[in-house]
Amino acid sequence: MVSTKEIVVPTTSVTTLGKRDPLGDQRMTISLGPQHPSTHGVLRVEVELDGEVVVAARPDIGYLHTGMEKTMENQKWQQVVTITCRMDYLNSMGNDLGYVLAVEKLLGVEATPRTQVLRVLLTELNRLSSHLVWWGTHVMDIGAMSPFFYSFDQREKILDLFECVSGARFHQSYFRIGGLMADIPNTFLPLLKEFMAGFLDFLQMGKRLVTGNKIFQTRTKGIGVISGEDALNWGLSGPSLRASGVPWDIRKTEPYTGYEKYDFEVPIERDGDVWARYLVRMREMEESYKIIQQAIDRLPSGPIQSDHPKLKLPERDLMKEHIDVMIHHFLIAAEGFTVPIGEVYFPIESARGELGYYIVSDGKEKPWRVRVKAPSFLNLQVLPKLAEGMLLADLIGIIGSIDIVLGDIDR
Amino acid sequence: MKGLETILGEAMPDVLTTKLDWLINWARKSSLWPATFGLACCAIEMMAVTDARNDLARFGAEVFRASPRQADLMIVAGRVSIKMAPVLRRIYDQMSEPKWVISMGACASAGGVFNNYAIVQGVDKIVPVDVFVPGCPPRPEGLIYAVMKLQEKIERDSVLYERADTPSVF
Amino acid sequence: MTEELKQAAESNQLAVRGPNQTSHYVDAQALSAQFADFIEEVVEARGEVTVVIKREGLVPIMAFLRDEASLKFNFLSDVAGVDLGEFAEPRFAVAYHLYSLPHNHRLRIKVFLIEDDAWVPTVSEIWKSANWMEREIYDMYGVDFTDHPDLRRILMPADYEGHPLRKDFPTKGY
Numbered sequence: 001m002v003s004t005k006e007i008v009v010p011t012t013s014v015t016t017l018g019k020r021d022p023l024g025d026q027r028m029t030i031s032l033g034p035q036h037p038s039t040h041g042v043l044r045v046e047v048e049l050d051g052e053v054v055v056a057a058r059p060d061i062g063y064l065h066t067g068m069e070k071t072m073e074n075q076k077w078q079q080v081v082t083i084t085c086r087m088d089y090l091n092s093m094g095n096d097l098g099y100v101l102a103v104e105k106l107l108g109v110e111a112t113p114r115t116q117v118l119r120v121l122l123t124e125l126n127r128l129s130s131h132l133v134w135w136g137t138h139v140m141d142i143g144a145m146s147p148f149f150y151s152f153d154q155r156e157k158i159l160d161l162f163e164c165v166s167g168a169r170f171h172q173s174y175f176r177i178g179g180l181m182a183d184i185p186n187t188f189l190p191l192l193k194e195f196m197a198g199f200l201d202f203l204q205m206g207k208r209l210v211t212g213n214k215i216f217q218t219r220t221k222g223i224g225v226i227s228g229e230d231a232l233n234w235g236l237s238g239p240s241l242r243a244s245g246v247p248w249d250i251r252k253t254e255p256y257t258g259y260e261k262y263d264f265e266v267p268i269e270r271d272g273d274v275w276a277r278y279l280v281r282m283r284e285m286e287e288s289y290k291i292i293q294q295a296i297d298r299l300p301s302g303p304i305q306s307d308h309p310k311l312k313l314p315e316r317d318l319m320k321e322h323i324d325v326m327i328h329h330f331l332i333a334a335e336g337f338t339v340p341i342g343e344v345y346f347p348i349e350s351a352r353g354e355l356g357y358y359i360v361s362d363g364k365e366k367p368w369r370v371r372v373k374a375p376s377f378l379n380l381q382v383l384p385k386l387a388e389g390m391l392l393a394d395l396i397g398i399i400g401s402i403d404i405v406l407g408d409i410d411r
Numbered sequence: 412m413k414g415l416e417t418i419l420g421e422a423m424p425d426v427l428t429t430k431l432d433w434l435i436n437w438a439r440k441s442s443l444w445p446a447t448f449g450l451a452c453c454a455i456e457m458m459a460v461t462d463a464r465n466d467l468a469r470f471g472a473e474v475f476r477a478s479p480r481q482a483d484l485m486i487v488a489g490r491v492s493i494k495m496a497p498v499l500r501r502i503y504d505q506m507s508e509p510k511w512v513i514s515m516g517a518c519a520s521a522g523g524v525f526n527n528y529a530i531v532q533g534v535d536k537i538v539p540v541d542v543f544v545p546g547c548p549p550r551p552e553g554l555i556y557a558v559m560k561l562q563e564k565i566e567r568d569s570v571l572y573e574r575a576d577t578p579s580v581f
Numbered sequence: 582m583t584e585e586l587k588q589a590a591e592s593n594q595l596a597v598r599g600p601n602q603t604s605h606y607v608d609a610q611a612l613s614a615q616f617a618d619f620i621e622e623v624v625e626a627r628g629e630v631t632v633v634i635k636r637e638g639l640v641p642i643m644a645f646l647r648d649e650a651s652l653k654f655n656f657l658s659d660v661a662g663v664d665l666g667e668f669a670e671p672r673f674a675v676a677y678h679l680y681s682l683p684h685n686h687r688l689r690i691k692v693f694l695i696e697d698d699a700w701v702p703t704v705s706e707i708w709k710s711a712n713w714m715e716r717e718i719y720d721m722y723g724v725d726f727t728d729h730p731d732l733r734r735i736l737m738p739a740d741y742e743g744h745p746l747r748k749d750f751p752t753k754g755y
Contacts, residue, residue: 034495035502037447037477041454042495062736063495064451067529069721070745070752082524089452105627133455152462159459170452170548232655232682235710246682253685254605342626345678345689347658358661358676373659373678381713407451410492410736494738528745528754529737 027055032395034063040137040399041406045383047395054395057387059380064410072370076336077103078177080367085171087372088408090130093122094350096175099370101256102346102357103177106339107308114302115179116258121295122165122174123257124288128199129158130351131285138278138400139210142219147210154202157195164188178311179304192296199289203282211282220274224386224398227272234385235378238353240402243280244272250349261298262291274394274401281403310337336365352376352403376408432569439483439509440565441471443558446482446506448499450489453516456548457488465551470558479505484561485538486554490518491531503538511565513557514540517547606630607686611652616642631676631689636701639692643704646679646688654679654688657708662718667749672696673724677704700725721746 033044042063048056068087072080084099085092097119104111111119136151159169165184166172174181210216226236228244241248249266251259267283269276305312313332318325331337341363347356353375360369379402386402387395416428449457460467461475476482479502491499503512514534517523520543522532534540541564544557609623609632619638624631634642646654658678665672671693679688692701703726705711715726716735723744726732734741743750 034498035448035477035479037475042450062734062738063492063498064490065492065494065529065736066490066525067527067745067752068525070750071525071527074752086452086524089455108627133458137458149463152459153464156459156462156464169550170456233709235657235708237656248682343631343676344627344629345659345687347680354658356659356678358659358678360663369661369663371659371661371663373661377713377717378710381710527752528750 040404043380043399043404043406043409045395045399047387047392049392052391052393054387054390054392057384057395059383061380061406061409064406066407066411068411069370069372073367075367076365077339077367078336080370081173081176082171084372085173086407087374087411088350088352088355088376088405089170090133090405091126091351092171093126093175094130094348094355095372096173097123097257098346098348098350098355098357099359100175100177101348102344102359103339105344105346106342106359106361107177107310109178109306109308109311111179111257111306112303113258113300115304115306117295117299118180118184118304119175119257120259120262121292121299122162124291124295125158125161127351128285128288128292129155131281131288132158134281134351134400134403135206135210138397138403139216141396141400142216144210144213144216147206150202150205150209154199157198161188161191161195164191178306178308183304189296189299192292196289196293196296203285203289207282211279217275219394220278220397220401221271223274223390223394224401225271225273226382226386230385231272231382234382236353236382237375237378238349238351238403239280239284240277240379241353242267243269243276245270250347250354254347256346256348262294264291274397277401277403338363338365339367347373350375352405352408353379372411374408374411376402376404376406380404380409433566435570436566436568439568440562443470443472443484443511443561444482445472445475445484445486446479446502447475447477448485448487448502450487450491450495451518453488453519453548456551457486457515457554460551460554465555467555467558470555470562472558479503480507482506483509484511484513486513486515487519487534487538487540488515490516490523490525491534491537492529493531496531496537499534500537509568511541511561512538513542513544513554513561515544515554515557516549517545520545523547605686607652607681607684607688609688611649612642612646615645629687629689631691633691633693636692636694639690640702640704640707642690643677643707646690647707651684652681652688653683654681656680656682657704657710657714658687660704660711660714660718662722662724662746664722664746664748667747670695673699673722675701675718675724694724699723700727702727703729705729720744723747 028049030047031044032047034042044060046058046060047054068083072083080099081096084095087095132151132155136148139147162172163169165188166174166181226244228246231241231244232246245268247266247268252266264287267280269280314325314329319329339361341361343360345356345358347354355375356373358371359367362368386398419426419428485503485506514520519534522530542557542561544553546553606629609630612632613620616638619635619642620632621635622633646652658680661676663674665674673694675692677690701724703715713735715729716732718724719726719732720734720736721744
């Protein structure tokens with residue numbers, strides 16, 4: 001078996017028939033995308049090829065730039081939650097969580113225990129659904145068609161859960177500043193337990209289908225290698241960084257929403273190739289499953305809305321009797337609340353890496369600046385380094401393994 | 412008094428009589444091949460339409476062709492930024508006739524949540540659209556209903572005659 | 582390198598953090614000892630430390646922050662641009678968010694720029710991750726980064742005119 005590293009491209013290309021190749025050692029520059037089935041969105045990669053070997057791969061982004069940061073400056077604080085959902089569209093609740101926690105830090109508000117557990121539960125469900133899409137599409141890029149259908153079947157069950165809780169399959173806008181949109185309905189926990197019962201079997205089947213598959217292993221081992229030190233300098237984060245041996249997970253090092261109370265491991269691999277990144281994400285799915293199980297067991301009862309006067313709408317009975325309570329209700333509902341002047345940077349661990357929100361407030365009811373540090377933006381920057389010397393078919397596998405979402409990159 | 416089809420049917424039982432338009436439209440609507448044009452979040456819903464639960468393949472839209480030359484339906488799924496707009500038009504031009512466009516989602520139909528400098532406010536500013544699907548993102552059932560509506564529209568097409576309500580796509 | 586990190590991560594106590602105070606920021610004393618003439622202000626609020634510096638000291642301070650053993654900021658989290666208002670003096674701010682994996686602490690460095698003189702030296706030699714982030718600030722704000730290897734627009738089309746995230750640029754565009 002010849003690994004891709006052993007392929008030597010001669011400078012004077014002579015075919016097996018002994019004739020000179022008319023292309024010689026000229027390079028061919030092709031444009032991969034922006035409309036391409038395997039680029040996970042509108043990514044354009046300018047690939048310089050020497051035969052089938054990639055000499056340089058230059059990503060060209062901006063085809064999905066939506067001006068979200070500018071739009072967010074025109075929305076009230078609570079309305080921004082609808083925009084942050086749509087950035088990394090596979091991890092919508094994770095994006096919302098980062099924004100909501102950052103503004104709560106600015107306000108100096110802590111969420112109630114029930115809200116914290118529900119936030120962890122739903123964020124981990126979202127991480128599972130994001131990894132399921134990654135698994136289905138990445139393996140389809142490498143060539144296997146059927147895991148896509150299995151993973152999307154599991155994902156449909158998760159989307160049913162999201163619909164049960166918030167009314168929308170995607171873009172739930174369920175997390176709000178100070179709490180949640182509403183408490184979970186009675187049908188949620190039984191449905192969740194039903195899903196959990198079948199998920200481990202699915203993971204076992206996935207391992208048999210793909211992880212144990214010799215063809216898949218041959219196509220992914222030794223491809224797109226990056227060392228831990230290089231990865232840190234290039235700004236890689238998340239599962240791709242953990243596959244290069246760096247044990248950094250923000251849920252462990254700088255925990256938020258009560259993550260320090262949960263018992264879970266951070267999977268790490270040493271090799272830094274596509275195979276290592278695959279293994280890290282598969283094990284992360286198991287760890288997310290554990291966290292969800294613990295969250296179900298320890299879900300406390302209680303209010304979901306934190307008791308801050310700017311965030312909590314007053315009781316309706318009081319409102320109908322007292323004019324000052326009515327004014328309070330009116331101001332919150334009509335104008336929106338104001339956030340004290342200041343700035344804050346809040347990092348969370350999204351399914352792709354370190355998602356950071358840098359929020360600057362000028363004391364008004366709309367944010368002055370919401371800067372989103374997107375993990376996929378920096379993860380994609382490493383692509384030229386990963387792709388050098390690889391074959392064109394490997395490039396597709398590499399793009400799938402760093403798990404980028406163009407909505408996150410282009411915002 | 413027997414009609415022509417009954418006489419022919421009795422005289423030559425192996426012959427099927429129908430209208431040419433009906434036959435061509437039946438073939439076209441039952442084998443719509445979408446071009447992969449998933450841009451953003453709606454692309455994930457489009458992928459979910461092809462999965463085992465909401466099966467778009469039963470409507471004939473089995474293969475999503477990557478090459479526009481081999482596709483006849485372009486589902487614009489997602490927000491179209493100003494950098495992507497010329498690419499969209501070029502892919503539409505590369506598709507061969509007959510071709511149809513479904514504008515999926517609020518962003519493709521009208522700019523959606525994003526009324527700003529970066530998003531084209533409705534993809535019908537660039538390409539002619541046959542069916543608009545609202546939603547952010549539309550449910551898979553919504554997209555299937557759009558394909559069914561498009562099939563009804565194709566049924567009313569005419570290869571031979573220009574009709575007042577449906578201009579010929581020939 | 583990885584063994585160091587692993588030990589640092591394992592010995593790192595997940596100590597009791599105050600509400601919403603999950604990140605630990607280092608204080609600026611090591612910096613102020615050596616670079617006192619470049620530091621304009623040190624702000625501590627909500628548990629976060631921001632050091633405002635002059636543009637001339639940016640590259641030496643960043644190199645010091647990355648290499649000094651007690652600080653070891655080996656990860657550049659974010660380079661963010663802020664427009665403080667069309668008529669504000671200074672108009673722009675560039676904020677660098679740094680993170681140290683061995684010590685698990687953070688720091689924010691800010692540089693203020695006036696509108697007619699909006700340029701900053703690049704830090705992409707120190708952390709390669711700054712490359713694209715500085716391009717984005719150039720694209721969105723028009724802030725120049727000297728000695729940058731490849732300063733061109735990244736999100737908007739190459740021939741676009743205007744810098745969208747500036748406060749005098751209308752949301753709906755032109």
